Amino acid sequence: MDIFEKEKKYFFNTYKRLPIEIYNAKDCYIYDTNGKKYLDLFSGIAVNSLGYGNEKIIAAVEKQLKLFTHLSNSYVQFPQVQLAEMILSLSGFNKIFFTNSGTESMESAMKLARKWGKSFNKNKIFGMTNGFSGRTFGALSIMDKEKYKNGYEPFLPETDVIEFNSILSLTNKINSKTCAVVLEFIQGEGGVRSVTSDFIETLFDLKKKYNFLIIADEIQTGIYRTGKFFAFEYYNIKPNIVCIAKAIGGGFPLGAILGDESVANIFTTGIHGTTFGGNAISCVAGISMLEEINERKIFSNVIETGNYFIEQLKQLQNKFPKIVKEVRGIGLIIGVELNCECEDIVNKFLENQILINCTNKNVLRIVPPLILSKNQVDDAIKIFEKVFIEII
Ligand SMILES: Cc1ncc(COP(=O)(O)O)c(C=O)c1O
Numbered sequence: 001m002d003i004f005e006k007e008k009k010y011f012f013n014t015y016k017r018l019p020i021e022i023y024n025a026k027d028c029y030i031y032d033t034n035g036k037k038y039l040d041l042f043s044g045i046a047v048n049s050l051g052y053g054n055e056k057i058i059a060a061v062e063k064q065l066k067l068f069t070h071l072s073n074s075y076v077q078f079p080q081v082q083l084a085e086m087i088l089s090l091s092g093f094n095k096i097f098f099t100n101s102g103t104e105s106m107e108s109a110m111k112l113a114r115k116w117g118k119s120f121n122k123n124k125i126f127g128m129t130n131g132f133s134g135r136t137f138g139a140l141s142i143m144d145k146e147k148y149k150n151g152y153e154p155f156l157p158e159t160d161v162i163e164f165n166s167i168l169s170l171t172n173k174i175n176s177k178t179c180a181v182v183l184e185f186i187q188g189e190g191g192v193r194s195v196t197s198d199f200i201e202t203l204f205d206l207k208k209k210y211n212f213l214i215i216a217d218e219i220q221t222g223i224y225r226t227g228k229f230f231a232f233e234y235y236n237i238k239p240n241i242v243c244i245a246k247a248i249g250g251g252f253p254l255g256a257i258l259g260d261e262s263v264a265n266i267f268t269t270g271i272h273g274t275t276f277g278g279n280a281i282s283c284v285a286g287i288s289m290l291e292e293i294n295e296r297k298i299f300s301n302v303i304e305t306g307n308y309f310i311e312q313l314k315q316l317q318n319k320f321p322k323i324v325k326e327v328r329g330i331g332l333i334i335g336v337e338l339n340c341e342c343e344d345i346v347n348k349f350l351e352n353q354i355l356i357n358c359t360n361k362n363v364l365r366i367v368p369p370l371i372l373s374k375n376q377v378d379d380a381i382k383i384f385e386k387v388f389i390e391i392i
Helices: 003-010 055-067 078-091 100-118 136-142 169-174 197-210 231-235 281-297 298-319 343-351 376-389
Strands: 022-026 029-032 037-041 095-097 124-128 159-162 178-183 213-217 240-246 255-259 326-331 333-338 357-359 363-366
Touching: 022 169, 037 376, 055 281, 055 363, 078 095, 078 255, 078 281, 095 100, 100 124, 100 136, 100 178, 100 213, 100 240, 100 255, 159 281, 169 197, 178 197, 197 213, 281 298, 298 326, 298 376, 343 357
Parallel strands: 124 159, 124 178, 178 213, 213 240
Antiparallel strands: 022 029, 029 037, 095 255, 240 255, 326 333, 333 363, 357 363
C-alpha cells in the first residue's frame, strides 16, 4: 500500500487531501518526495507567516527543547509570560488566556461572554451568516452553513446568526438580552468578504444602547495578515474580546483570547483551563515570529506585495471577465471569486506547481506567507493566466 492508500484505510475520512507527498519546505516553497517545487499561496491556511524553516524560530525552539517542553499550567512559565507581554503591548488589551487552537479560542470567548452576561441577565450570542468560527459545538452554534452543521444537532441554546452586512437583521435581532456578537471583520472561509463600515457603525451604536460584548474572530486575519496587527484596526473601533490562533504559534499549535477591561475580572481561579494551551515550544516560536515581523517590518511587505498582487489579479479580471467575477482582500488575504466552482481548478494550479485553496465553492483564496515577494507574485500570475486560458 502506498501512503495515500494507507491514509484512506487508517483515517476517518474527514479531509480531501491533495495528491502530493510533501518531503520538506523552505521559505515560500514546498518540495514533494520527487524534489518537485511548489509555490505555497496557502501557508497551512494562514499559519506560516514567515514561510518554512525560519532560522530564528528553529533556534528558539531548539533552545527551549533543552530547557523544558510541556509544563502544567500550575506553573508560571517564562515563554508564556514573554509572549503575553508582547501580544498585549502590540494590541492594547488587558488580559490573555492561551489555548491550543482557533475553535478552542472561540469556545473560551463564548464562555467568558456568558459568565460576563450572567450578572446582567443576558445570554444570547450571535454569529454571522456565512461565517466560520470552528468545529466545536459552541462555534457551530453561531454558524449557519449546513455543510458544517448537518447531523450534529441540537446546538447550544440562546444562539443565533445575524445576516452578515445587513443592518436590518442587526437591528431586528439585537436587544437587551444580547450578551455577545461574534464576527470576522473579513470572512476567510466565507470567501474573503469584508464587513462594511455602516454595519460596524450600527453594531457599535446598538452596543451603546444595549450593552453587550463584541467578539472579533481574528483567527485567520490577525497577526499582520492584513498589514495591521488586527483586521478590525481598519475600522477604528475596539472589540471587547479577540480570538486568535493560526499564525500566533509561529507554525506550532497555539491560540489565545484577549480581553479588555470590561471582562478582565470575569475568569477566576479554576473556572476555565487547558492542559496544553500556552505550550512553551509554541510560545517561543510565537515570540520569534513576532520579533522577526517587527524587526524586518514585514507588515510593510504585506501591504506592498498584497496591493501588487491585487492589482495584477484585477488586470487578469479585465482580461478574463467570463472567468473572474471579483478580486477582493486586504494585504495578503485575497479572494478571487470565479464564475464557476473552483475545487477542480485547484488541481490545475497543483499541476503547475502552485498550492492554492478554494473556499466557499467558487473563491480562490490566497493566504501566502507574509514574506512573499513581487517576483513570486509574477510567477503566480503567469500560472493564473495559463490556467484561465486552459479553462476558458
Ligand atoms: C475565522 C476562523 N475562526 C475559527 C477557525 C477555527 O480554527 P481552528 O481550525 O484552529 O480550530 C478558523 C479556521 O480556519 C477560522 O478561519
